Amino acid sequence: MNITLTVNGGEHTADVEPRRLLVDFLRSTVGLKGTHIGCDTTSCGVCTVLVDGTPVKSCTMFAVQANGRSITTVEGLKQNGDLSAIQKAFKEEHGLQCGFCTPAMMLVGTALIEENPDPSEDQIRWAISGNLCRCTGYINIVKAIMAAAETTREGASS
Amino acid sequence: MYPAKFDYLAPETLEEALSILHERGDEVKILAGGQSLIPMMKLRFASPPTLMDINRLPGLSRINRTNGTLEFDALVRHNDVVKSDAAKANHTVSRAAPWVADPIVRNLGTVAGSLAHHDPEGDWASVMLATGAELVLTSSDSQRTVKIDDFLVDMFTTNCLPNEMVTKVRVPAHSSRGGGDYQKLERKVGDYATVGVATSLELDEGGRVAKAGIALTSVFHHNLKVPEAEAALEGERPSDELFAEAANIASQVCDPASDVRGSAEYKRHVVDVFTRRGLAKSYETAKGGLT
Amino acid sequence: MTATEHRPHTPPEIGGLGHSRKRVEDARFIEGRGNYVDDIELPGMLHMAIHRSPVAHARILSIDTSEAEAVEGVVAVVTGEFLAGYNLAWMPTLSGDTQAVLATDKVRFQGQEVAAVIATDRYVAEDAARMIHVDYEELEPIVNPQRSLEDDAPLIRDDKEDVESNLCYEWDSGDKDGTDAAFAGADKIVTLQTHYPRSHPSPLETCGVVADVNPATSQATIYMTSQAPHAHRTVFALVAGLPEQNIRIVSPDIGGGFGNKVPVYPGYVVATAASLVIGKPVKWMETRTENLISTGFARDYYMKGELAVSNEGKILGLRVDMLSDQGAFYADAQPTKFRAGLFHIVTGSYDYPVAHVATRGAYTNKAPGGVAYRCSFRVTEASYLIERLVQNAAYELGMDPAEFRLKNFIQPDQFPYHSPTGFVYDSGDYEAALRKAMGMVGYDQIQAEKEQARKEGKLVGIGIASFTEVVGAGHGEDYDILGLKMFDSAELRVHPTGKAILKLGVRSQGQGHETTFAQIVAEELGIPADDIKIVEGDTDNTPYGLGTYASRSTPVAGAATAVISRKLREKGKKIAAHLLEASEEDLTWDNGKFHVAGDPESAVTIQDVAFAAYTNPPPGLEPGLEGVHYYDPPNMTYPFGSYIVVVDVDPESGQWKVRRMVAVDDCGVKINPMIVEGQIHGGLAEGYAMSSMQYITFDESGNCIGSNFMDYLIPTAWETPRFELGETVTPSPHHPFGAKGVGESATVGSPAAYVNAVIDALQHLGVTNIDMPVSPDRVWAAMEKANSG
């Protein structure tokens, strides 16, 4: 089936089998490797991307379902060539170790801040509870999202 | 990890969708949120020949509150319920929603899909049993309204016919003297219930229980409504003892299996504890409306 | 040595030890530009999927691959029989046993590799793998080591000659008679029988390989998820009979390892053999299910510990009897000499004269492994046992568990301390760490709150663990894997412009080596850390080393880095003397500069020296400023700490929640405090996972329960406790800069603290033990049992 997706602002058209998962489409067809695969049961969330702004586990959506939709992956987080607030905050707060869960965590954090510019620690923990991290114990991921929210708020008010 | 091959249909209108079901309902599986179906297909527990994606059907994503009824369209996602003010009209519903799956899965999974799937470990079916919900089933030539009790047949089985689709789920709103709750023992976020208990209470003007609803998750081969416990409550004046009595009945009626989540005895015990707690919390809300 | 304060002595621009330097590697990860094995795509690359046994124990009668071969897109189907033609049906394990690559005679665990499909697409490979049909004659599955050792148990390893039972090893340590005597004279004997359940490291990236063998040149480039690329190259050379110089192992970015990526797995070997035969690159990435059911598990120790104590509260001796469940092949990644890893460190942080540790392992119909999951070779099991025992001993004596520990700790002046099972603890101040943790948590206050809560019918518990780790394997005399001595290496090249490249035999999997190893060089040579590039994970480009696990990178490769830096500094001094026309003895070194003593104005920088090394070396001196050092550690290092956990237990449902988790760690001198904290956070979270929910079990047919993330539970941010960290600093006396290694302390130490806390909440009811995971149903069952008995 022929489909066209907007990925990080650019259009990608391809002929795919209906069974091809969105995550494989992004990784193999579009060639963006920042979206990862970590499980077979929709549990780990390392495949999370934004579909029309909403976090979705791309291992549990077929590429054909995303036909005509707009996808944001980690590669689309930079704005005008600059790292986004959340990217900077993950580095600054040591929010990553092996980096495997990081793209997903940053995307979920981005969507959260969009919806709730001033999230509490509990709200952040709740929002990322569909995403596993095996390295960090989450402490610094939470801090990073908190810090990104703060810089985003400051940026908006200045 | 990868599903078997299938054909994919993505109708743009409800009429088109229904006519596909009319013609080929037996081989076509509806794809709603996909959060139960796709995982099963990836593990090849399910290999449907054809999927019909209903996500492109317009106007199926509303939550409406009218005349004491809360109405969910087929594509209302779990997180739509979490975020909806209207959904607070039924306390059992609004308190259950954040317990379903995890925050990312909730962005896609639908209430209707969950009911149509009827996994006995699913949360929504218990909520609907406790609150007395009904579903609207639509086919290309008819539409019928079915009580949730009749809709759910057995695990993974409902009485939705191959040519039908669930188009609406209707839940009675709680009155100002109503309350409800959902208690869930899960081992972590994203885990299905070890035990789930949905409760709903309506009080009469004098403060007695006018209507009670209790339903259980994961402790029977399907979601289990407990009319015996409901009957024990109705007409009575709420008290800790009364709730304990109803909880005891619920714990007797259920029939959980022993597994890694716990022994049957443990689960029975949790049904007892959680029914009590759920009723107390429901009552807490309901009595706020007494004058 | 005792606890000291440690402050950086380089300025931030240089960024030596003690600076919380931001991580260099983050730059690629936050842009999604990491390079993990699954990200590698080569021209013409094929994909592999493995067909696995659905049953735990069965004889293979026949394998029919014809239907699979007929699937469009399938290039080849590989079976054990085919591999046998290349002498590749079996391979050695890291414990000197053998393991089937693809089963030929029998399958010995559910999920064992039976055949593999190579196809043009991963989806097609998986379709075809399902079309392989195997006829089995089922045999009795053995699902626990107790049954395994019974006389009438069927023999699992009938492939091995002269093997008559399922006993896999038997090993003991310490003084049996002396221990028996101590027990005979004891006032009380405290016993604890517990099972440390089977666990799995399950990093979020599963294991995988892209094997690229060029049939024309017989050059094999193998990209794989490897924590030990050099050791793996040697294993590949031995297994596949390929000349070692033609094998290049590349371990690109690793999405977490935790011990899972130490062994060589059948999938790697099959993919390599397939690439060799087909002449095209072959990729194999495990699914999560494959990862959980077939690759290196951890723990699974049945332990009985007995502590002999006096009424005054002194420990007199320890006796341990342990039986391990090894699965179908003995594949522990561990030093050859120690058959149960370093489990005999089980005497812990306490001073007593005698101990005896008897260990046995049995084959069962389960996946092989026994990897050091965020652990230094079984020290996790050991630490758990002694810390649980000590807690129970305090209860039996009517003493406060903290007081009991303080009374029995090895004292700072006793180091180096010779333990009853033969370890020489290098340094420690256990009391300081425990007192610090007690201060942070407000121990007396919490005890009072606990008593008050009890009166109100609530259950609050306080759990302590004062663990001692043993890491940094290890001295060549005692430590080898398959004969390879456990040294590690560093090659440092300082370029003419004063920038440097450091090449290591280890491999980071998230620990941040690219950041921290540059800090070591910066400390020693004064070259700004930002000017130093770290290379690791490519055997063609790095010196030989045994790899990253068992918290050994900093103690061993870190030491190698410091030593080679110092060697180059010594050489630099000669060059500086030449440049300054002074004599070497008159030169003073100060953060990257040599100057004549008393005349700081006359300094030459390390950059000047580097330039001169290539442009103006002193006559008679070899030009260049490069070198390599192989470090054989004189001893292990012994990090330690004290953790205190406070829990609230729901008396009705058995659910428990961590109210406080205070962790005081002492890992000696820290290279980068920020990264150390991150390592501790991660370990504390995994300790919580093991104590509360994460384990693998089997039903009586040998079906694995815990084969995916719906059943193998990893806590999310929502369940994971908030941690409060503290530190003491007791430098290792024998490590070049006093570091001890920290990657695993928290996983080792914390499980006992969590479990002790829950037991503490219930012990007045008569509960003395709950095996992990301490799930709500087990808590409830323990309370019920105590109530009824």
Ligand SMILES: Cc1cc2nc3c(=O)[nH]c(=O)nc-3n(C[C@H](O)[C@H](O)[C@H](O)COP(=O)(O)OP(=O)(O)OC[C@H]3O[C@@H](n4cnc5c(N)ncnc54)[C@H](O)[C@@H]3O)c2cc1C
């Ligand atoms: C990690 C994870 C954790 C989860 N945890 C929970 C949990 O704790 N509690 C819980 O209740 N659920 C849980 N779920 C399941 C989740 O709630 C699903 O969203 C839900 O069960 C199915 O809804 P869906 O819209 O995704 O349906 P789909 O997966 O699209 O469909 C499910 C079935 O219903 C049928 N169907 C769907 N819509 C209709 C319709 N309108 N008319 C007729 N038939 C229809 C489909 O044909 C299919 O057979 C979890 C899922 C995941 C992946």
Ligand code: FES
């Ligand atoms: S890969 Fe684990 S949730 Fe998608």
Ligand code: FES
């Ligand atoms: S940083 Fe490794 S999984 Fe999160």
